[in-house]
Amino acid sequence: MADPLTIFQVAGRAMSAQLVRMNTTASNLANAGSVTTSAETAYRTIKPIFRTQYDKASGLATVNVESIVTAGETPSKHYDPSHPLADKDGNVWESAVDETRELVDMMETSRTYQNNVEVMQTAKSLILDTLKMGR
Numbered sequence: 001m002a003d004p005l006t007i008f009q010v011a012g013r014a015m016s017a018q019l020v021r022m023n024t025t026a027s028n029l030a031n032a033g034s035v036t037t038s039a040e041t042a043y044r045t046i047k048p049i050f051r052t053q054y055d056k057a058s059g060l061a062t063v064n065v066e067s068i069v070t071a072g073e074t075p076s077k078h079y080d081p082s083h084p085l086a087d088k089d090g091n092v093w094e095s096a097v098d099e100t101r102e103l104v105d106m107m108e109t110s111r112t113y114q115n116n117v118e119v120m121q122t123a124k125s126l127i128l129d130t131l132k133m134g135r
Contacts, residue, residue, distance in 0.1 A: 005055040005062060007123045011116045013053075013062040018113040020048050020065045025106045032097035035078075037085050042075030043095035045102075072096060 024046045031043040051066040073096035081090030 005058045005060045007060070008120060010060050010062040011119045011123075013064065015113055015116045017048070017050055017063045017065050018109050018116070020068070021109045022106065022113070024048055024068060025102050025109060028097050028102045029099065029106070031095050032099050032102070034095045035083065035085055035092040036075075037087050037093070039075050039077070039093050042093040043097070044070040044075070045072035045095075045097055047071045072098065 028045050034043050036042045046068050047070075048068050049066045050063045052061055053064050054061045075093045075096050077091050077093055079090055080086055080092050083092045085092050
């Protein structure tokens with residue numbers, strides 16, 4: 001039988017999941033406005049898929065990253081025959097990254113990560129205060 005999850009493990013897994021989310025958001029922002037020669041090779045927004053994991057022994061739930069998938073709009077085609085990456089018809093394909101949505105995701109991810117840091121700090125404080133009471 002597996003050991004029950006502790007509050008530190010739950011918060012740690014949540015922080016790891018938010019780190020994956022932050023990395024995918026950073027990748028999306030880094031590729032915003034990138035162009036290529038075809039729709040197939042154009043950058044597409046990526047997002048993590050999370051799955052809740054329940055621990056029957058402790059009654060706690062945490063999160064795991066199940067996968068990372070492409071999401072969002074399809075790349076857009078622009079006519080620019082002078083661009084070095086233009087295809088034979090003079091078109092380039094631009095990634096369809098919604099920068100505003102990505103920035104909102106980044107702020108939300110940052111706040112969620114910070115909330116989990118606070119959970120760990122509070123748990124640590126409570127444990128230390130409990131130990132001090134025993135002196």
